[in-house]
Amino acid sequence: MPGHKLGKVYDKLGYSDIVKNIYKMDTTEISGTDNLHSPEGIIKKSQERASRVFKSEYTYYLINGSTCGIQGAIMALCSPKDKLIVNRDCHQSVINSCILGDIEPVYILPKINNEINILEGVEVQEVLDTIDNNLDAKAVLVTYPTYYGKTYDLKKICEYAHEKNMIVIVDEAHGSHLGLSDKLPKTALDQDADIVIQSTHKTLPSFTQSSMIHIQGNRVDKDKLETMLRIIESSSPSYVLMSSLELAVDIYETKGKELMEDLLLNIDRFKEDIKNNESIDIYNDNDKTKVFISSKGLGLTGYELETTLRETYNIQVELANYYGVLLICTIGNNSDDFNMMKDALNNISKKSYKEKFIEHIEYPMTIPVKVLSPREAFYKPKKSVKIYESIGKICGEYIIPYPPGISLLSPGEVITKEVIDYILLCNKKGMNVSGIKDSNLEFIEIIVD
Ligand SMILES: Cc1ncc(COP(=O)(O)O)c(C=O)c1O
Incomplete structure (x- = not known):
């Protein structure tokens, strides 16, 4: 990420002059430049084109990333x-939206694999x-595809949720490119999701922080969504x-x-070539x-x-976990x-230590007991205690091994030994644990009462 891969795709397709001069488009809401928050001119036209291209009924540009699209959708x-x-x-x-909206x-x-x-x-x-x-739930939100590219039968989820009068929100942050090939999984809109948020910047060629939210059908209150986006997005949207x-x-x-056809071909060739390397x-x-x-x-x-x-090969991957690295390949990549x-x-495999054993670390697979809602927990007084003294207490902060950036503990949940052991082990092995204020992982915040 970002999907333009250091601008390579712009250069390849002849957009370099536009991109080089893009600072000249850094304007504000004046006559002729329209207004993202109540579009009637060029922005309206541009969003209508996006809606046609991505096959939604309405599309809104987001300038605070999918983060604000998710917040806007949930709270609307x-x-x-x-x-x-x-x-x-x-x-x-x-x-975070649950904290903001008391949801x-x-x-x-x-x-888990x-x-x-x-x-x-x-x-x-x-x-x-x-x-x-939970038939009283208002909506279902699912991440599709996952960061690692996993998909599932979303249509079935949409059908069932709709039968039970629930709205389906899809976090398609990692899937804005899916509509580009039949060889890729179907898009969330194709599978009847009501509201879909995409990080265009992650897998397509737009700039970091630029995203889109799409809606279709009659379950989403469009006016309320627009109002919520006005509340949470900057009043000076970046042109x-x-x-x-x-x-x-x-x-x-x-x-x-x-471009997607070329990319898929390049990926297939890469996989075929690397098959001969038994270490990979x-x-x-x-x-x-x-x-x-x-x-x-x-x-x-x-x-x-x-x-x-x-450091040795000048290649930056998307992320590493303990067991390997993830590549996010986009239409900005080329065969080189x-x-x-x-x-x-192939070079690394000649040099590395194949006899070294990479031990298995078990991911904690239980959902902690929730005592307080995220919002209640947020506003409660907190204190810092030694990490092993926190077991059985209510967590006052997030514990998020990064990547993949998924919260193992959230504010309001009971701290377990399983999670503490896991994060300390992760840390020892070089994994990054974010959310927690003490980066040395000696202390953790708990709710006082
Ligand atoms: C699954 C998922 N959803 C939403 C987001 C937020 O997207 P953005 O960075 O566009 O705000 C991310 C960011 O990494 C993500 O991985």
Whole structure:
């Protein structure tokens, strides 16, 4: 990320002059430049084109990332105290929206690939059961595809939720490119989601922080959503970011399919070539543009492989976990990128210590007991205690191993030994744990009473 890959795609397609001069588009709401918050002119026209291209009924440009789209969608659709069914491995912005809007999250535990400890999204039946057990919930929010490219039968979830009068919000932050090929999983809009939020900047060529929110059908109160977006977004929306969204829409519509075909071919070739290297295992998920490379066979942790790729081979991967690295491939990549990666991996495999054993670390797979809502917990007094003294107490902060950035503990939940042991082990192995104020992980904040 971002999907334009250091602007390579703009250069390739002849957009360099526009991009080089994009600062000249840094204007404000004056005559002729329209207003994102009540568009009637060029922005309205541009959003209408995006809506046509992405096959929604209405599309809104977002200049505070998908974060604000998620906040806007949740708070427009759920009133205070409403229940929101959501996958536990949701982005932090979902839980933050529950704090802001006083909404009650009801979690669904995701599946996990035990071999490489990556989260694999929800089990459809789990979602349907959670709906059945919470028929008073207002909406269901799911992440589709996951960061690692996992998808599932979203249509079934939408059908069932609609039957039970629930609205389906899809966090498609990692899937704005899905409509570019039949070889990729279906888009959330294609599967009847009511409201879909996409980080255009992640997998398509727009600038960081520029995203879109799409709606369709008659379940979403469009006026309320627009009002909520006005409340949470900047009153000075960046024309640079909006222009970059327009570039992404243009590229998507005019060249997107062709570029995606090339990309998928490059990925297939890369996988085929690397097959001969016995130290490398590739996990390619439903969304083929996400490629996970296991480093176990190299005798390296994912962190070590990431550092080697960056420092020795000038390659920056999207993320590393303990077991490997994730590549996010976009239409901004070209065959040279894949060749460079292939050569680097082949070189590394000649040098690395295959006898080194990469031990398995079990991911904690239980949802902690929730005592307070995220909002109640946020406003309670807190104190810092030694980490092992916190077991059994109510957590006052987030504990989020990063990546993948999923909260193991959120404010208001009971701290367990399992989670504390896990994060201390993660930390020892070089994993980053965010959310917690004491980065040394000696102390943790708990709720005082
Ligand atoms: C699954 C998911 N949803 C939402 C977001 C937020 O997106 P943005 O960075 O566009 O605000 C992210 C960011 O990484 C994410 O991974």
